[in-house]
Amino acid sequence: MITNKVIDTLRDRGLRLTRPRRIILDVVRATDAHPTAAFVYRRVRRRLPRVSLATVYRNLRMLAAEGFLAERADEAGMRFDGNTGPHDHFTCLACRRIYDMPARVEPGARRRLSARTGFEVLDHRTEYYGRCAACRRSRGRLSLTRQRRSNGKPQGQ
Numbered sequence: 001m002i003t004n005k006v007i008d009t010l011r012d013r014g015l016r017l018t019r020p021r022r023i024i025l026d027v028v029r030a031t032d033a034h035p036t037a038a039f040v041y042r043r044v045r046r047r048l049p050r051v052s053l054a055t056v057y058r059n060l061r062m063l064a065a066e067g068f069l070a071e072r073a074d075e076a077g078m079r080f081d082g083n084t085g086p087h088d089h090f091t092c093l094a095c096r097r098i099y100d101m102p103a104r105v106e107p108g109a110r111r112r113l114s115a116r117t118g119f120e121v122l123d124h125r126t127e128y129y130g131r132c133a134a135c136r137r138s139r140g141r142l143s144l145t146r147q148r149r150s151n152g153k154p155q156g157q
């Protein structure tokens with residue numbers, strides 16, 4: 001659902017909530033699947049048949065830059081997240097789905113890291129990997145060997 005706040009915020013920054021932007025935001029916020037631009041494009045095209053992938057991609061990046069979506073780089077490319085609140089992610093290695101996880105609160109972790117490195121730590125994320133409940137139920141094979149092989153390429157090539 002598009003709130004008036006989005007419209008106001010965009011207007012303040014000299015941007016308009018055009019129809020493609022509104023639909024793109026709707027599509028990303030309607031799913032918790034952390035879709036790729038190609039997925040969003042296929043969904044948006046149902047409502048806006050003449051839209052191009054380039055337009056969808058450009059607007060996704062713009063909406064993310066304005067803070068209405070989160071983006072995350074993935075080995076498969078860029079993914080977009082309608083959940084802009086603090087949270088962690090679980091990647092299922094069997095089905096490749098990305099799930100939202102509650103952010104892990106670890107009091108003192110940032111302070112300890114700051115003390116050790118001299119860096120000012122403002123934020124942190126935890127990434128979980130494994131097999132989701134649906135895949136465990138269906139006894140989906142976890143192809144860890146394939147995973148390891150593709151990650152284990154010799155360096156410097």
Ligand SMILES: [Zn+2]
Binds near residue numbers: 092095134135
């Ligand atoms: Zn899974």
Ligand SMILES: [Zn+2]
Binds near residue numbers: 034087
């Ligand atoms: Zn997320």
